[in-house]
Amino acid sequence: MFKDSKMRTILKTISWRFTATLTTMMIVYIFTGQIETAIEVGLLEMVAKLLFYYFHERAWDKLRFGKVEVPPLVLWITGIPRSGKTTLGDMIYKELQKNKLKMQRLDSHDVRPLFPETGFTRDEVNNHIKRVGHLASMMEKNGIITIASFVSPFAESRDFVRKNCKNYVEVYLKTTADEVRVGHHYELYDKAEKGLIKDVAGMDVKYETSPDTEIVIETGNKSLEQAKDDIVRFIRKNHLKDL
Amino acid sequence: MFKDSKMRTILKTISWRFTATLTTMMIVYIFTGQIETAIEVGLLEMVAKLLFYYFHERAWDKLRFGKVEVPPLVLWITGIPRSGKTTLGDMIYKELQKNKLKMQRLDSHDVRPLFPETGFTRDEVNNHIKRVGHLASMMEKNGIITIASFVSPFAESRDFVRKNCKNYVEVYLKTTADEVRVGHHYELYDKAEKGLIKDVAGMDVKYETSPDTEIVIETGNKSLEQAKDDIVRFIRKNHLKDL
Secondary structure, three states: OEEEOHHHHHHHHHHHHHHHHHHHHHHHHHHHOOHHHHHHHHHHHHHHHHHHHHHHHHHHHHOOOOEEEOOOOEEEEEOOOOOOHHHHHHHHHHHHHOOOOOEEEEOHHHHOOOOOOOOOOHHHHHHHHHHHHHHHHHHHHOOOEEEEEOOOOOHHHHHHHHHHOOOEEEEEEEOOHHHHHOOOOOHHHHHHHOOOOOOOEOOOEOOOOOOOOOEEEEOOOOOHHHHHHHHHHHHHHHOOOOO | OEEEOHHHHHHHHHHHHHHHHHHHHHHHHHHHOOHHHHHHHHHHHHHHHHHHHHHHHHHHHHOOOOEEEOOOOEEEEEOOOOOOHHHHHHHHHHHHHOOOOOEEEEEHHHHOOOOOOOOOOHHHHHHHHHHHHHHHHHHHHOOOEEEEEOOOOOHHHHHHHHHHOOOEEEEEEEOOHHHHHOOOOOHHHHHHHOOOOOOOEOOOEOOOOOOOOOEEEEOOOOOHHHHHHHHHHHHHHHOOOOO
């Protein structure tokens, strides 16, 4: 919860007094035609109302009435390994920080202390994603904008997260393992190709698309910078329009 | 984040105008001695300043300067099974809700979807408590008052939580298995007595006290209602004094 500091109240008091006393002096001058009376009234009014206004502000700051919360959301970025989820999530986080909102970033390294290494079978991945979804919805209930980035290749667990959250926006970074490997050697994909590891999304595990996904970014056609701009515009328009 | 609703601004505008225009009229009367001029100035001032004040308020609501956060805390209630932790935690939660603060309750049933059943060995319990501590500190970083209630019999993991949180208050419900069993049959204790289960705090597992514990409640000498009052008073005095 936020409260006004005394300094905020003082500056606000002065900023209002400037506008208000000038108005009063003009009104008195209109009615009396006397510049001197206008100035005298203005001076006394200034002293009296600086005081009154300050205490009026402090009293209202104690009242919660009409303090409405900016509704939070869960932004869920999904896609095969190395599709750019973490980078994009970090960029969006940084951009939205300008609004001074409460935000929580959830990436695999953020949740590692909470959920120790889980396996890579379909069931294990689904359970892990559902747990992260519970956490995201706990954050959302507390007014925190949550930006999550997880491979989450199975529609079942993503839909579970969607159902658990109130405002859920899914971003799918659409690409293929072949595309992300152009010019790069990623150990994960190399090993999967040689059959040394299994359960790699984009290789032996097929990424399951959902019809409900709000934003699909074809990473071959769009830079992450452009994708960030599109997504931030979408969020500002649909979720943070009161800011 | 909270923003002022238009209705709040309108009511605040009116409440200020009442004080302010009366002041102006008195000042004008003092200087001119004319009740008519005082009323005319007051009327014109009222119309002009209702408008100006409204927009002045809306503009300041966009400014974040001087909006200071009420610092959150983690209240950690510990004690052997059936000592009253959950009940006390719920009572404190309910009492502090009156302050309209952001709060998260963490009890075993709240974290079950996040941390599937863990075991009861020393290591497993310590790991579980550390994970809950990570979660509590994540909540605290986001400005949420967190009220956690867990047996947490080992000083090591409680101290870990303490180190991970900025404002940490530990409440120990001091009692013995024999005391809580007076007039009750708790399956957990009965089974432990018969040697059917192990690792029960208060029976074969000794509860480890800490020298740092902020509040120790001897449940034999104090009702939970009195304990709640003491703890809420402690929190209001030491952590929520600006409210």
